[in-house]
Amino acid sequence: MKIQSLLILSAILFIVSCSKAPVRENIDFEQWGKYWFQGKAEISSFDLKQYRYGEERQGEAVLIFVTEDFSRKKQVKLDNPDDAGKDKIGVLKMNQTRDFVTGIYPYHMMLSAFTPTKEKSQGLKFTSSVQEWCGQSFSQINLSGTNSYSGKLNSYFEKEGDASISVTGLAEDDLWNLIRISPSEIPLGGVSIFPSLFYQRFSHQELAAEEAFIRIQDISTDRKQLELTYSSGVRVLKIDFEKNFPFEILAWEEIQTKSDGSKEITLAKRKAVKVLDYWKRNKVEDEFLRDELKLKY
Template sequence: MKKLSIYLSLASVMFACGPPQRDVDKQQFGSYWYQGKAEINAFDLTQYRYGEAREGEAVLIFVTEEFSRKKHVKLDDYESAGRDAVNVLKMNMTKEFVTGIYPYHMMLSVFSPVYAETSAMKITASSQDWCGQSFSQMNLNGDAYKGKLYSYFEEEGDVDFTAKALAEDHLWNLIRIGPEHLPLGEVDLVPGLLEQRFSHEPIVPQKALLRVKRIDSTYDELEVDYVDYNRMVKIWYEREFPYQITAFEEISLLEDGTQEVSHAERKAVRQIDYWTKNRLGDSRLRRELRLNP
């Protein structure tokens, strides 16, 4: 229980100053998230690219970390960091699929404060295929993001940008922290950074309608419907803590009115300290998660 006690102490320090705080049940949250393990979710993925549906795999990894308020990196010595330490919930999302002869490898990382009522502090995304690679990063500075995009496309090049809005990518972590914290109604959102790698649209805020729908007694659905941006996101999650995400869809509306629906369905989940499982014999854990070799 030492790790849980340290986390709760850090939370108390942060409550003493700073932005408004979310009403999070610290004991309940800590009993699941502060035990030195990550939650790994494996999904079967159908991803649209170049007008065709591709079969692949997605992985969502959720884990809490001690984050530096100043440097926006994981702290090496959080016990002596004092007020620079922030509890964050990190989501790493990976997508892997093949288009014809060549593969795509994509990754998104989102660092959301657990207790401070702000958008994600840092978001990064990378995409690699045989044509080249790109990388984007947004850092929260006050109430706006300062970002950079590095791309092998000439038209995009290396650009700086600013976006003053909530991040769509932050919504995944808000579900896990507590769906009651989701902003509903019309909201300005920065569209997902991985989606931007497909659309190549400028990274600017877009108006979206956010709704939570009751699916049945077990599941709810978050629907993100952009008003003037041809995109909709649906995330299915369990209604009870720890609000596990079981499926998601990303829908693109084409100019001719047809829809491209990318869909992911969870096939396995496990809590594990994966960073210690790096020996040859630990590959059996991939089979337990039904991950591709």
């Protein structure tokens, strides 16, 4: 009976150990925590040259990175994380905004990505919204299984309006958070990946995975560059970031090749960065911080 009991206990321990989510590797969690768990967000502003309707537009982009307690089941920020138990999972959230003008009317865009920090997992959720004078659209996809996402697109266009989305593969929008968490976690070489939700809105194409190639190389003594090249040859994404922790993002470039061989190149270069609890800085007297971040929009 003793042997049988030990065997049962061993089996239970084996099952429990196998069910635990793998932990991200090559991360100094003490160093990581001192930067990301100080109760503040990192805000970076960028000069933006955004191509739209075949022309280059001057604008501004902002990246906001902050850690949050997330619900595994609902995939939303927890209101009471201390009471959530095993439903709680730590994520790094990126909010990316882009503002520019096309002729008489403005574009306001926002992309959000939520990626587990300690557990080795794909991003849990991605959303994007685009507002301009013609109307607005909103997309959301959630991790629904191993390597697969499902969600919805709500758009003012008849062809696209209120459509379901299903896609399998790595999310391009996950790469930004993976750079900040640990660049060594990014798969290199050939990958199956689907493009940014921003690109999907601009191209009005169905969201679908494509074979692509990822490489990371040194481009200076203190800077690395991630380069994502899609096999179709239509799209290339380059993200420049600091070689050392906390791997701050310094610039990015998106190259789109048109059917006639011409290229549209969107560029963003950082102009300022601050770490602060921006959600508490909502008074008129706090507006000087916008000047320090060199924000125009």
